[in-house]
Amino acid sequence: MNRTYAPRAHLDHPPFLYSDYRSTVKRAPSHDLVAIVQTLTETTGPGPAWTELSVDDADLTTNAGTGGEAIGQRSIITGRVVDENGAPVPETLIEVWQANACGRYVHWRETAFPAPLDPNFIGVGQFRTGADGEYRFLTIRPGPYPWGNHPNAWRPAHIHFSLMGPSIATRLVTQMYFPDDPLFGLDPIFQSVPPHSRQRMIATYDHDVTVENWALGYRWDIVLRGPGTTQ
Amino acid sequence: MNETIHHGQTPSQTVGPYFTMRLSGEGENVLTTPESVGRRIRIEGRVLDGDRKHIEDALVELWQADSAGRYHHPADRRDDVPMDPAFSGFGRCASDFQTGAYSFLTIKPGPVPHPAGGFQAPHLSLTIQARGMLNPTYTRIYFDDEVEANEVDPVLLSVPDDRRSTLIAVHITDAGSSVPTYRFDIRYQGDDETVFFDV
Ligand SMILES: [Fe+3]
Numbered sequence: 100m101n102r103t104y105a106p107r108a109h110l111d112h113p114p115f116l117y118s119d120y121r122s123t124v125k126r127a128p129s130h131d132l133v134a135i136v137q138t139l140t141e142t143t144g145p146g147p148a149w150t151e152l153s154v155d156d157a158d159l160t161t162n163a164g165t166g167g168e169a170i171g172q173r174s175i176i177t178g179r180v181v182d183e184n185g186a187p188v189p190e191t192l193i194e195v196w197q198a199n200a201c202g203r204y205v206h207w208r209e210t211a212f213p214a215p216l217d218p219n220f221i222g223v224g225q226f227r228t229g230a231d232g233e234y235r236f237l238t239i240r241p242g243p244y245p246w247g248n249h250p251n252a253w254r255p256a257h258i259h260f261s262l263m264g265p266s267i268a269t270r271l272v273t274q275m276y277f278p279d280d281p282l283f284g285l286d287p288i289f290q291s292v293p294p295h296s297r298q299r300m301i302a303t304y305d306h307d308v309t310v311e312n313w314a315l316g317y318r319w320d321i322v323l324r325g326p327g328t329t330q
Numbered sequence: 331m332n333e334t335i336h337h338g339q340t341p342s343q344t345v346g347p348y349f350t351m352r353l354s355g356e357g358e359n360v361l362t363t364p365e366s367v368g369r370r371i372r373i374e375g376r377v378l379d380g381d382r383k384h385i386e387d388a389l390v391e392l393w394q395a396d397s398a399g400r401y402h403h404p405a406d407r408r409d410d411v412p413m414d415p416a417f418s419g420f421g422r423c424a425s426d427f428q429t430g431a432y433s434f435l436t437i438k439p440g441p442v443p444h445p446a447g448g449f450q451a452p453h454l455s456l457t458i459q460a461r462g463m464l465n466p467t468y469t470r471i472y473f474d475d476e477v478e479a480n481e482v483d484p485v486l487l488s489v490p491d492d493r494r495s496t497l498i499a500v501h502i503t504d505a506g507s508s509v510p511t512y513r514f515d516i517r518y519q520g521d522d523e524t525v526f527f528d529v
Pocket residue numbers: 254257259346
């Protein structure tokens with residue numbers, strides 16, 4: 100008996116082709132996906148071993164290693180990684196990257212946006228979930244930033260998340276957004292997600308997570324594909 | 331009654347142009363160490379869009395079994411198949427900005443069982459993401475020098491026969507190299523689009 104995974108819920112995810120997001124036009128598959136019976140190839144994946152090799156690096160406000168602190172609104176992001184049945188996904192690695200408080204990334208391709216870099220902020224981190232699937236990291240709230248998709252295009256503030264999960268079937272790369280961003284309605288990447296599942300990408304402000312005189316708290320749960328029928 | 335509350339899957343979003351900040355570091359496309367067991371092979375190819383222009387910012391992730399066909403994963407519980415402790419089976423490569431080229435140095439995997447019985451032909455699993463891709467795409471690499479195994483592979487047989495060749499890496503002669511090299515391009519759109527699976 101091999102564990103399998105529930106199907107990818109295509110209708111909860113964006114389509115491959117979403118023409119308002121222009122670069123999907125030449126990069127979306129044009130043939131239908133071919134169904135595959137999950138074999139050991141699909142029900143295994145690098146997640147467990149990759150997690151074992153990793154070290155936690157969960158404070159993005161100081162991990163530039165300069166001895167200085169990043170400028171921006173200090174924010175604690177926490178939540179649980181669970182499957183579709185609500186079962187925790189323990190000991191799984193989360194990797195994150197983000198822009199600084201001004202909306203600037205530390206990346207050689209980022210040349211068009213004349214916002215300042217922060218010498219005390221590199222914008223990357225990684226950490227593992229605990230036994231109950233919970234994760235927590237400290238960062239600064241990223242700024243929105245412009246991009247070239249259409250005239251005067253701005254991305255809502257977001258943090259990029261990458262999770263392997265237990266198998267290649269659970270691979271998830273997504274973006275976490277902050278509540279009430281005025282740019283949601285104008286952003287084709289956010290809008291590419293069907294309306295009923297957009298809310299799942301938005302963290303909620305949680306005053307119980309907020310630490311007095313220190314940092315604001317946000318909660319964001321992540322749901323990976325759950326178990327399928329056994330074979 | 332099953333009273334489990336269903337939690338909807340978190341939607342996928344593009345990996346964007348800046349994933350190399352965190353994902354795909356230097357050397358992550360080399361899966362072998364001197365201790366790894368098995369025949370070294372090199373995979374190389376390009377990631378190409380609907381105009382056959384190179385995709386300059388793709389993240390290609392490789393997952394595979396070791397030379398005995400065993401996965402380095404707790405769900406592979408076949409204790410009769412030895413696990414190579416010096417081979418993780420995972421690699422990542424960011425495509426080259428100028429050319430869209432990617433490559434891996436790895437080992438030829440052994441046979442992996444199929445749930446319907448028998449074994450699958452040796453294969454590698456690829457997951458591709460990029461700016462302009464809102465979801466990951468999954469494909470498999472088979473080998474052109476495994477003709478007999480490929481002919482009976484259940485996954486290959488499930489693919490329309492006029493598209494099967496898009497999944498088969500071609501052995502290319504590389505004088506001066508002791509490592510056999512296979513070419514596998516990943517093409518989006520068009521008649522010769524690579525087959526992508528609904529994993
Ligand atoms: Fe971004």
